[in-house]
Amino acid sequence: KLEMVGRINYKLNGADISVLVADVNWNQRSVHSLEFLSNSTRMNYGYDRVSVLGVSGNFALDDYIFRYEAALNEGRIFKNDSEITPWTSHSQLLSAVGFEYSGISDVVFSGEIGNSNIFDYNSALSSDRQETGYLVQIRWSALNDQLNISAAFNKLIGDDSTISSLAVDYDLFDNVQVEGRFIDYASSSEVDVFYPYKDHDVIKASIKYMF
Numbered sequence: 001k002l003e004m005v006g007r008i009n010y011k012l013n014g015a016d017i018s019v020l021v022a023d024v025n026w027n028q029r030s031v032h033s034l035e036f037l038s039n040s041t042r043m044n045y046g047y048d049r050v051s052v053l054g055v056s057g058n059f060a061l062d063d064y065i066f067r068y069e070a071a072l073n074e075g076r077i078f079k080n081d082s083e084i085t086p087w088t089s090h091s092q093l094l095s096a097v098g099f100e101y102s103g104i105s106d107v108v109f110s111g112e113i114g115n116s117n118i119f120d121y122n123s124a125l126s127s128d129r130q131e132t133g134y135l136v137q138i139r140w141s142a143l144n145d146q147l148n149i150s151a152a153f154n155k156l157i158g159d160d161s162t163i164s165s166l167a168v169d170y171d172l173f174d175n176v177q178v179e180g181r182f183i184d185y186a187s188s189s190e191v192d193v194f195y196p197y198k199d200h201d202v203i204k205a206s207i208k209y210m211f
Helices: none
Strands: 004-012 015-036 041-061 064-078 088-104 107-118 130-142 147-155 162-173 176-186 202-209
Touching: 015 064
Parallel strands: none
Antiparallel strands: 004 015, 015 041, 041 064, 064 088, 088 107, 107 130, 130 147, 147 162, 162 176, 176 202
């Protein structure tokens, strides 16, 4: 029940690097065992214990900031195609690289690509050996930062779901802020994470008064 996390952060000239070591309870329930009864099957769920070794950091170059991260997860439990088999344990390497560009006045453009790789892969797994996702985002500030507009498109790792979003924040007065949000969920398969939300796009507006 005890979780342990250790991190070392080191600052360089124009760069940061961080190394993390952890042994934690993974916040995902998985099938640990099955009991075949006379007329049914009982699935016994539990939480996974995962050891993590990770590294992350960033460095600046002219108008760019580059970011990177990678983590080796030992003990991740993955679902099989068959519903009547316990999930199996595998090592997983997660990695991502990204950048942020601010060379255009009042505009920040950023992008990120991530990858998941499962070691000792078994074709019975419902996940692919390698899966990739990405995120692109643009932010624009105007009127001395009174108006902020951001748009993003996110393709999830290991899933055909995508999320498109648009956000607008405007300081109408010193103590009055108007906000607007639009979020579009897209999915093509019933096994996708956001398939239940594919017809539940969001349009939201709000006014904040601060006193």
